[in-house]
Amino acid sequence: MSRKLSVILLAMLALVGAMSLKTVVVAHGNGSVIMANGGAPQPPVPWK
Amino acid sequence: MPGPLEYCIWLVCTLLEGAVVVCAVKSQSFRRYIFLNLYMGLSFLVSVSRYHVLNHYGMASNEYVYFYYYSDTLLTIGLYFALLNLYSLVFDEMQVEGYLRLGAVVLLGGTAWFSYAVVQQSSHRILTHFAYELSQNLYFVGLVLTYALWGAILKLRETRARLIQLVLALGVYFSAFAANYALQNLYFKAGVLRFVTPLLGCILPAAWAYCFLRVSEEDRLVPSRLAAVPR
Numbered sequence: 001m002s003r004k005l006s007v008i009l010l011a012m013l014a015l016v017g018a019m020s021l022k023t024v025v026v027a028h029g030n031g032s033v034i035m036a037n038g039g040a041p042q043p044p045v046p047w048k
Numbered sequence: 049m050p051g052p053l054e055y056c057i058w059l060v061c062t063l064l065e066g067a068v069v070v071c072a073v074k075s076q077s078f079r080r081y082i083f084l085n086l087y088m089g090l091s092f093l094v095s096v097s098r099y100h101v102l103n104h105y106g107m108a109s110n111e112y113v114y115f116y117y118y119s120d121t122l123l124t125i126g127l128y129f130a131l132l133n134l135y136s137l138v139f140d141e142m143q144v145e146g147y148l149r150l151g152a153v154v155l156l157g158g159t160a161w162f163s164y165a166v167v168q169q170s171s172h173r174i175l176t177h178f179a180y181e182l183s184q185n186l187y188f189v190g191l192v193l194t195y196a197l198w199g200a201i202l203k204l205r206e207t208r209a210r211l212i213q214l215v216l217a218l219g220v221y222f223s224a225f226a227a228n229y230a231l232q233n234l235y236f237k238a239g240v241l242r243f244v245t246p247l248l249g250c251i252l253p254a255a256w257a258y259c260f261l262r263v264s265e266e267d268r269l270v271p272s273r274l275a276a277v278p279r
Contacts, residue, residue, distance in 0.1 A: 003147065004150060007150050007154070011151045012154070012158065014155060014189065018159075018185070018191065018192040019188065025188075025226075029233050034187055034225060034226075037119075037120050037249070038061060038095050038123070038249050039054075039061030039095070039246035039250065040058055040099070040102070041050040042116070043107060043108070043113040043116050046113050046117075046176060
């Protein structure tokens with residue numbers, strides 16, 4: 001049981017780390033997006 | 049509309065994505081690296097479909113825009129599972145499959161919940177915005193997980209050359225996109241950066257195709273020598 005809780009804790013830590021990193025990056029960015037899939041030309045974001 | 053150079057880079061990238069699956073089948077590694085190959089196969093199909101939609105409807109059309117962002121979410125989820133495939137291979141001797149699955153589900157569910165919490169009050173096009181937000185958030189989760197896997201490989205003194213190369217290629221890929229994003233923010237008017245982003249998309253399929261073609265499953269890296277301390 002404690003192992004499962006440790007895994008959940010690690011997953012939550014990874015999530016918090018990733019979202020913190022994203023917040024820092026986006027806060028210092030100019031609004032452009034990170035798209036890391038394939039070589040297709042990127043269209044404008046529809047809701048901005 | 050994209051220029052000839054952009055079309056050329058896109059074509060090379062698509063061919064490399066197909067080449068990964070072909071090389072994996074040729075080296076009889078398709079099933080062992082099943083999610084990596086499914087991700088590359090999906091990338092190939094999405095590239096072909098995007099080309100079709102772009103040619104049919106045009107760059108500024110709603111069809112291309114929505115198809116691009118929805119397919120990007122699908123691909124990012126595929127990349128997440130490819131990364132988990134690498135995790136299960138690195139930790140296969142520890143018999144922790146169940147824990148890895150639990151962690152993966154919790155992390156994916158947590159990311160989806162976080163993405164929904166961000167978009168639920170900020171947009172009227174909630175589904176599209178959610179897909180976009182989930183893709184962006186999973187990208188950062190993948191980045192963190194890849195660096196954690198690098199650390200685990202170093203700590204466990206992993207010697208399987210193919211596995212190390214696959215993980216390193218993924219790390220370089222994520223790092224290159226992060227560096228490109230930083231450069232875009234610094235010099236957002238530089239026209240050359242327009243070609244860099246799709247060019248970076250070729251890194252991962254090229255490295256993985258080379259790895260499946262040239263590095264055998266039995267290849268091992270020589271562990272670094274221990275320092276001889278005279279007594």
